[in-house]
Amino acid sequence: MKLHHYLLTLVSAVFVFGSLPALAAQGQEVHFPSADGSTLLAWLFMPEHAPLGTVIALHGCGGLYASSGARQGELNARHQAMADMLLEQGYAVLFPDSLTPRGVRELCSQKIGARNIDQTERRHDALAALEWVARQSWANPRKLALLGWSHGGSAVLSATHQGRKQVAAQAAKPVVAIAFYPGCSAARKAGYQPNTRLLLLLGEKDDWTAPGPCQTLGREVGAQVHVFADSYHDFDNPVGSVKLRKDVSNGVYPGEGVHPGANPAARSLAYALLRAELKVAFE
Template identity: 45%
Template sequence: MIRCAALLLCLLCSPAHAATAEAVSIPAAGFSSSPTDLRAQLFKPDTPGPHPAVVMIHGCGGAYAKDGSLNARHQMWGEYLAANGYVALMLDSFSSRGLAEICTQKFSDRTIKESDRVGDTYAALSWLRQQAGVKTDRIALLGWSHGAGVTLDAIRRQPKAIDKGFAAAVSFYPGCTNRNKKADSFKPYAPLLILIGEADDWTPAAPCVELTSTARAAGAPMQIHTYPGAYHDFDNPGVTRVRLRKDVPNGVNPGQGVHTGPDPEAREDAKRRVLAFFAGQLK
């Protein structure tokens, strides 16, 4: 009886209509350097549209877990955004290029840079604008780590083939060190929010704080929020503890590894901030 009651309580506390992702194909021609069309997973609200939309772009670990399923972070965010009235498109930049992950590669050995993936985001933007039920002028970009760097590049480089770019962007723990060296030239064309942990030893927070300060002083619509004690990957619900990844050759201390892991309090705060930010820019 106790087990039955516990099961009932669990069912009652579960989301009533968790969004199911639909596999879609995004034409690369005209925007992306990908040799073939891009794979993506589409999350839709279960309420009548049209809805604002978000293009999500993964980090150096790729979009998928080892078993081929969408990884826990991207699944969580796709469901969360759809449950709150957004069409969410989880874009895969790697599989069409024959890549699984690049986290364990030195920067100098990587065959794909953040700048190489900017075209992927605009291919996704163009595709979404052709879909029924999407508010074509209310589409944002959301990226993590390597994808967060892609986001920073994309939000200041609108292709000539696009009449209007993204309406807003959120960047989770991007690499800002090199960008901060040329901070005067960093001018996002749409509102941009950076979220990053102060303990991040993979992509440190300080250069992002400085970059934001310089951009804001020049009038750019940019803001940042940092989380004390939080590391890289702090919003990932698929891991239970912080760990030292010695297989990552890059970071603040090259060769010594980097710390990654969850911070549940920071994750929940970030979810609220992202929702409030998008509500202000997209609805």
């Protein structure tokens, strides 16, 4: 009930975070080891005052950074917008980079079976990030959240599946997990059971990671599931429009490409839901 009333308040200001601010927040580079021996690079964003909680944000198959344009080499627009919004709410944000420390630029154009980085590595990295944050003097280890997009959303599921020994043995656990348009078929096949509350944010028209398996998963495990009408993969991107990507072979219709792109109204509502969920989880 508290979440419902809080959400009604937020939706009244649903377009507040509709674009990138003029002065985007700057992150601090940090390093810590992952379970596979890799030394991870991550970007830490800290609010002005002691954080109300910490969000660990896991990138998708395209990695953390913009590959072209004015932001090339910097956090892409989606990640930067999320960092700015969460800082405004008083949260710290950590963005681990699972790709460049392992010599990989992107995974999206690689067939799933040919990838050298899969959910094993992503799970290692997510759990290592949770442990690293929990050890920091500024952090409250009981107020950690996992957030991810697409491949990173699947990593959120992998890192919160209590049936995995590595997850069950983990001391630092998130109080909430939030996944934007993950692939859920593998999680269902693995008998996924979350070790925390789970929120799934899906696009109705997603032809990259279809919403159906996640809707089923949500019903099976009692997760909150929101499907946004007229929305494709990457609907929360603050820039651009829906476009066909023929270089992606792993979509719902192999060989035909996929259609990622922004839906500003869906993005604003998804952000409101996310803020509401974090507000309740971090109380």
